[in-house]
Amino acid sequence: MAIDETNPRLGCGRSIDEVWATINQPPTAHENGCAPCRTARGSLAKLAEAARTLRDNDAEDPSLQPHHAVKDAIMNLARAEVRRGNRLPVFQSGQGGITISEQAITSVIWFGTDALPGVRGRRCRVHADPATADALRPAGTAGISVDLRIAVASDTDIPGTAELLRQRIITMITGHVGLNAGTVNITVEDFYDV
Amino acid sequence: MSEHPLEARLISSDLIADLAARTALDTPGVLRLEPTLKNLLIHLGKGTLQNLRRAETRTTPARHDGVFVTVHHGIADVQLDIATDIAFAALNVAQAVREQITRTVSHTGLTPGRIDISVLAIEHPPTAATARPPTPL
Structure with a gap:
């Protein structure tokens, strides 16, 4: 059996990517009963929360907002393309x-x-x-x-x-x-x- | 055999875009190149990438409104969006632009690939006394 060393696996055999894919959903029955999965979810939940906070901060950061002239240019061209x-x-x-x-x-x-x-x-x-x-x-x-x-x-x-x-x-x-x-x-x- | 290595010369897509734009604007009946959302987003993408890479230069990347060029394996594909003068038949103008661009690309040593022309507007020239914008739909 080939072992994929590039993809870390938990003690139960699941990959960390599988746990990450459902981190925003409630834990499954397996995850509730599996200690490695519970530990992994706990760690990944902190990472997800940090990523969410960074994303929200970027969305509200005035210095990262496009200049109004850029927004106007995009909207003007978008309207022109619809009219065409x-x-x-x-x-x-x-x-x-x-x-x-x-x-x-x-x-x-x-x-x-x-x-x-x-x-x-x-x-x-x-x-x-x-x-x-x-x-x-x-x-x-x-x-x-x-x-x-x-x-x-x-x-x-x-x-x-x-x-x-x-x-x-x-x-x-x-x-x-x-x-x-x-x-x-x-x-x-x-x-x-x- | 020469001791000096031959200098490599690269014909970039930006150069072809520049040539195609100039060729189109020199063709009778072409009023201007028409910017599209695609052009603008590509331009913004280039600027963003430049910022992310912390490029030393602050100059704006070359922008060619209405021209999109790809060069692959020595073949240049050109997409051009134009506005034509109502005094000319738009289809004939577009055909003339295609032929001229094909010739221009050939002169660079590249092989002309697909040359696609879109006529996005047919208008009176802005200097004409009777010029007026078309009625919106």
Whole structure:
């Protein structure tokens, strides 16, 4: 039988690591009845208490707190990453690929939407074309679909405006993003001036 | 055989990151590199390690916002996060950046590995009179 000399064992055969792993839990029936385990738990409990005290002191020590500028920088970037949304894969090759964030594409759509009189963009989601989403694709062949929800002025010709908006979005995505907007779903969900 | 040993020269990932950042910023249509949480945490990690090792220098470790480079076995992998000018097609700009970085890495003697580009923002350039931030979602 091989003896692991690097891992100290108690008289009962248990390793000290096994006792340490459950030091924050109540003693088991074995540990209550085993003298070596009781002794080990007693010693390790002091060590656990010391470690806890050090950890708590560090957590409250003002000199160990991150500078507010560091916290602000982390939170600003975290919020920015949430706003960016998913990164849509638009080009893949064996030597790497290109992704474009949902927010980047959406910002182009907002430029097109807000420039149209009588239309106010409300919500927009962009999805990679599911037909080619997981396939390797050369540049310029990736497609996306757009779900856009808008509010319009009450005197708006809704079918005509929606078609104009659809063509504008397709043109802008082709010109400013370099992708093909195969599907642009537009939902008019409200009149903003009623 | 020369009595003088050859001097070893090391091309570090920081150097590649610097070259990749400059190459990207020189590419028409690239407005800036976009910092990410990953970059910041790596930067903070480097600073913390430096403090823990009680490094003599107090200088900030080289920081390359928006660039993440790994060099292994003579191959350089580059990840770059950029913002592009709305006057250009973002996909074409990203493709041009990939090609330029591949060329730049080749010139260092390393083999270009995966060159991944993420376009995180498409905006008007800040100097344009009509520039305005995109409407938040």
